[in-house]
Amino acid sequence: QQQVKQSPQSLIVQKGGISIINCAYENTAFDYFPWYQQFPGKGPALLIAIRPDVSEKKEGRFTISFNKSAKQFSLHIMDSQPGDSATYFCAASMRGTNAGKSTFGDGTTLTVKP
Amino acid sequence: GAVVSQHPSRVICKSGTSVKIECRSLDFQATTMFWYRQFPKKSLMLMATSNEGSKATYEQGVEKDKFLINHASLTLSTLTVTSAHPEDSSFYICSAGGGHQPQHFGDGTRLSIL
Numbered sequence: 001q002q003q004v005k006q007s008p009q010s011l012i013v014q015k016g017g018i019s020i021i022n023c024a025y026e027n028t029a030f031d032y033f034p035w036y037q038q039f040p041g042k043g044p045a046l047l048i049a050i051r052p053d054v055s056e057k058k059e060g061r062f063t064i065s066f067n068k069s070a071k072q073f074s075l076h077i078m079d080s081q082p083g084d085s086a087t088y089f090c091a092a093s094m095r096g097t098n099a100g101k102s103t104f105g106d107g108t109t110l111t112v113k114p
Numbered sequence: 115g116a117v118v119s120q121h122p123s124r125v126i127c128k129s130g131t132s133v134k135i136e137c138r139s140l141d142f143q144a145t146t147m148f149w150y151r152q153f154p155k156k157s158l159m160l161m162a163t164s165n166e167g168s169k170a171t172y173e174q175g176v177e178k179d180k181f182l183i184n185h186a187s188l189t190l191s192t193l194t195v196t197s198a199h200p201e202d203s204s205f206y207i208c209s210a211g212g213g214h215q216p217q218h219f220g221d222g223t224r225l226s227i228l
Contacts, residue, residue: 034216043120043207043219044158089157091217101148102217106157 003027004092006105013112019077021108023090026071030092030103035064035075038087038107047088048075080112117141118210120220128228129200135193135223137164137208143188144210148217149181152205164191164208198227 006023013019023033031052036044050057050064050073057064063076077084090105117140125133137147145166150158162183163171170183180202182194195202203226209217 036217036219041222041224043118043209043221044217045219046216049216087155101160101163104158107155109155 003030003103004090004105006090006108008108009106010109011111013080013110015080015082015112015114017080017112019080019084019110019112020074021088021090021110022072022074023092023105024070024072025092025103027092027094027103028071029094032093033064033066033073034091034093034102035062036089036091036104038089044089077110080110082112082114085110085112118208118218118220120208120223122223123221124224124226126226126228127198130197131227133195133198133225135195135206135208135225137191137193137210137220139189139210139218142210144191145188146210147185147191148209149183149191149193150207150209152207152222154205158207161193164193166191195225198225200227203227 004025034049035047037047038044048059048062050066052068055066061078066073088108091102093102119138119140121136147164149161151161152158160173161176164183164185166185172178185191205222207222209219211217
């Protein structure tokens with residue numbers, strides 16, 4: 001049973017456009033939702049994260065929108081640049097005995113065309 | 115910021131060889147670290163949770179005798195792939211952190227078994 005579903009699998013956007021990646025989760029015990037960016041041959045790196053007590057978080061060109069009732073969250077990349085071309089993973093984790101253990105989405109490969 | 119160092123970055127060896135991969139947290143203590151395996155264009159597959167001073171917790175389907183994990187100090191976890199075969203070829207990534215904090219990932223180890 002996949003607990004975090006991510007879409008789309010791949011995305012092509014023109015430079016300057018908006019990239020949107022969506023994730024949906026099932027376990028209501030999740031209470032921390034980070035997004036990671038991974039370049040080829042490298043480990044993932046934290047991009048931005050949100051907790052469910054807020055509906056939106058913005059850091060520069062990156063925004064997370066969070067809908068607790070729908071159990072969905074999304075990443076918006078404004079003014080997308082070729083350097084944003086990478087694989088993006090959403091994740092979810094929780095406090096308690098499984099603290100630290102994250103569940104990842106399947107990833108979205110973003111290509112930003114110049 | 116927190117940094118996790120993983121070594122080596124690339125290993126090429128003959129079938130039957132045992133390979134050790136090190137994961138170090140450079141500026142923080144990590145009682146828990148995670149080991150992932152990633153196939154090309156796929157998501158991160160959690161293999162095991164490395165616990166300082168105690169046995170690792172393996173995910174279902176991961177052979178604990180094949181993938182030996184040692185977490186002898188608060189800054190070092192090692193993964194040893196014993197008697198490696200071509201099907202063990204993959205990208206292995208470690209991380210520390212998680213829960214209500216982001217995971218900090220190493221840059222991964224590309225293992226190629228000939």
